[in-house]
Amino acid sequence: MKAIEIKKGVYWVGAVDWAVRDFHGYETPGGTTYNNYLIMDDEITLLDTVKHSFVDICIKNIKSVVDPSRIKNIVINHIENDHASGLSAIMELTPEAVIYITEKGKKGLARFNDISKWNIKIVKSGDTLSIGKRTLLFLETPMLHWPDSMMTYIREDKILVSQDAFGQHLASSVRFDDEFVKCESMTQLEDSVVDYYANILMPFGALIKSKIAEIRKLGLEIDVIAPDHGIIWRTTPAKVLQTYLDMAGGKANLSVSIIYDTMWHSTEHMTLPITQGVRDEGVDCKVIKLRATPMSVAIKEFWKSRGALIGTPTLNNIMYPSVAHFLTHLRGLRPKNRMVGAFGSYGWGGGAVKEAYEEFKRMGLEIYEPGMQIVFQPSMEDEEKCYEFGRDFARKVKEYHTKF
Numbered sequence: 001m002k003a004i005e006i007k008k009g010v011y012w013v014g015a016v017d018w019a020v021r022d023f024h025g026y027e028t029p030g031g032t033t034y035n036n037y038l039i040m041d042d043e044i045t046l047l048d049t050v051k052h053s054f055v056d057i058c059i060k061n062i063k064s065v066v067d068p069s070r071i072k073n074i075v076i077n078h079i080e081n082d083h084a085s086g087l088s089a090i091m092e093l094t095p096e097a098v099i100y101i102t103e104k105g106k107k108g109l110a111r112f113n114d115i116s117k118w119n120i121k122i123v124k125s126g127d128t129l130s131i132g133k134r135t136l137l138f139l140e141t142p143m144l145h146w147p148d149s150m151m152t153y154i155r156e157d158k159i160l161v162s163q164d165a166f167g168q169h170l171a172s173s174v175r176f177d178d179e180f181v182k183c184e185s186m187t188q189l190e191d192s193v194v195d196y197y198a199n200i201l202m203p204f205g206a207l208i209k210s211k212i213a214e215i216r217k218l219g220l221e222i223d224v225i226a227p228d229h230g231i232i233w234r235t236t237p238a239k240v241l242q243t244y245l246d247m248a249g250g251k252a253n254l255s256v257s258i259i260y261d262t263m264w265h266s267t268e269h270m271t272l273p274i275t276q277g278v279r280d281e282g283v284d285c286k287v288i289k290l291r292a293t294p295m296s297v298a299i300k301e302f303w304k305s306r307g308a309l310i311g312t313p314t315l316n317n318i319m320y321p322s323v324a325h326f327l328t329h330l331r332g333l334r335p336k337n338r339m340v341g342a343f344g345s346y347g348w349g350g351g352a353v354k355e356a357y358e359e360f361k362r363m364g365l366e367i368y369e370p371g372m373q374i375v376f377q378p379s380m381e382d383e384e385k386c387y388e389f390g391r392d393f394a395r396k397v398k399e400y401h402t403k404f
């Protein structure tokens with residue numbers, strides 16, 4: 001690998017992780033990248049590092065441009081391990097470099113590293129750093145993705161280094177949006193943006209809206225958005241900003257996701273007439289079996305649709321474990337602006353559907369009641385009820401969707 005110039009004198013020096021499939025519990029079927037950037041100016045400056053296991057690649061990339069010992073400044077936009085655990089190896093090569101980081105970032109950095117010999121300067125929103133012909137402007141973005149997070153704007157190049165925001169978990173041999181669209185597709189790129197947002201940034205919609213408003217108020221012209229994961233936006237930076245604003249504002253498709261698991265195929269059997277009912281109401285529908293689908297994909301599909309029906313058999317009077325796992329995961333992501341209902345089969349006591357509704361209430365979602373339960377296998381009569389259940393749910397989702 002070698003560095004890739006993204007604008008004159010500004011280089012991508014990161015690493016592509018084709019193989020990662022479990023990113024701290026988040027499935028990444030498409031791998032990811034750890035992006036970081038090198039600016040060749042009077043004071044050579046590195047923006048972020050990479051995951052420690054990829055730091056040798058990063059160092060080789062830097063060496064393809066300059067001896068790393070000449071790096072004068074290192075900006076750490078985010079201390080999570082995928083971006084900052086390579087820092088100690090870089091500091092060994094340039095021990096006099098000055099590290100620029102937020103106050104919370106410095107505290108966190110000290111928990112992961114011995115920082116006693118490092119020259120660290122705290123920065124906050126609005127602070128600038130002149131590195132020669134260029135000026136860096138720092139923008140704190142707490143909770144996007146951690147409390148320490150910030151972005152760095154390279155004023156003269158109009159590049160926003162956005163750290164986790166606007167990224168995608170997507171390994172690719174190309175670095176830029178136009179290149180990716182040429183060799184893959186815009187649909188795949190957009191899907192990766194939604195997947196990333198749903199699984200990582202869903203809880204922070206309000207913060208995202210206010211941060212984008214702040215960027216707009218500052219009147220920053222943006223030619224390039226360079227995130228720390230995935231593809232760099234040089235053709236359509238405004239589009240990814242708008243996509244984030246839309247998602248943060250509750251935008252969803254007028255569609256229903258049916259997310260379920262099953263023991264002896266009874267709950268699965270229920271999905272067939274329910275799906276037909278939803279479709280006959282003119283609403284798109286996707287069916288996802290949890291044990292056959294990565295969690296991150298189920299979360300993404302939930303997020304894409306205005307409505308979701310959760311199917312769970314009763315096991316020992318409670319929800320089926322994979323469904324409980326999904327709903328617990330979903331609750332942590334604090335979803336909003338979605339309508340939900342539940343269905344499932346039971347043998348004697350029941351309990352799973354009731355428990356699913358308790359979980360919906362904890363999440364504060366728009367609830368469709370009552371849920372639908374059947375005993376053992378669905379009869380012909382049950383199938384008819386399932387059809388009507390799906391149809392009525394789709395009707396209510398259509399009404400609810402008009403509020404957005």
Ligand code: FEO
Nearest residue numbers: 080082145146164
């Ligand atoms: Fe890509 Fe929050 O780390």
